[in-house]
Amino acid sequence: MPEKTWLKPWLCFSALGFGILLSIRPIIVLVERAMSGGLSPAAATIFSAVIGFSGVALTTYFGFRNLIHSQELQAKRDRSARLDQYTLQEKARAEEREHEKRTLAAALFGELVALEKRCLNVQQFYKLQRVVWEKLAGDNQFKNIEVPVNWPRYKTPIFEANIARLGVLGSSVAGDVASIFGKVSVYPESELPKVLPEIAAIMAKGVVDGHDGMIKEMLHVSKRLSALQGIGQDPGHWQGN
Structure with a gap:
């Protein structure tokens, strides 16, 4: 059974959408509060930036993890190809x-x-x-x-x-x-x-x-x-x- 090294696509898109939602929704809420006088504009900007950065960081994390898994898989394939080539060469030398x-x-x-x-x-x-x-x-x-x-x-x-x-x-x-x-x-x-x-x-x-x-x-x-x-x-x- 092949080794699973990639996250399922729906999970990645869900994380990305969730990050975007976290980035946009707090801004809307904080803007409304700021306009109503419940929160200063500066505080609302900082707070929304922190939340937005968290969403972007989460998305970046999954992206890098997928990249690392893909590199490991490629390295495994390369090792397997080299081993197969060596085996074929040894077989040819033995036959000779x-x-x-x-x-x-x-x-x-x-x-x-x-x-x-x-x-x-x-x-x-x-x-x-x-x-x-x-x-x-x-x-x-x-x-x-x-x-x-x-x-x-x-x-x-x-x-x-x-x-x-x-x-x-x-x-x-x-x-x-x-x-x-x-x-x-x-x-x-x-x-x-x-x-x-x-x-x-x-x-x-x-x-x-x-x-x-x-x-x-x-x-x-x-x-x-x-x-x-x-x-x-x-x-x-x-x-x-």
Whole structure:
């Protein structure tokens, strides 16, 4: 129910009419008395002026009170308008942040899925390569022949271009994303000095085992990024299991 801040019009007009009546009627009475000799003209003038001023003062009082109420109402409306504008601005900023988060999550998700597939292929390659190097290491004819070992290298252009924006994903997801992409990109130079087949087989096993852990972590982080897009449930922070 709206707040009543204005006096009813009939009350204002009544007060104004009453004030005018008070201002005029005493003058008529006092003039009559003055003419009949019952009251001096000076006294009649002063007395009627006092009464007339009282009527004007009453009318002025109601006028100022209405003015104050109108100003309070306008101030309330202004505050309400500013609050509505602030609410709309905050809603727009929240929607913009949500859009930025979903867009970044989708981009990183796509890159991570591609990396996962590449890691599976590389892992399979090194499993086969390990078998070959173990065969060479067990053959007297080839066990002393040094073989080249190439470490897998992965490019992560989307992650590298958006490192400064990872915070929009939230601290927990951003930490997991930085962790897995960091592990993918810390591999040494792809070309290493040649080694004996026995050493090469051991190194290949390390690559295979290392990729097992990375692929599991990739799957976990992919689910977290997917959850930010409204798909599936967030499995929570990666615990390394």
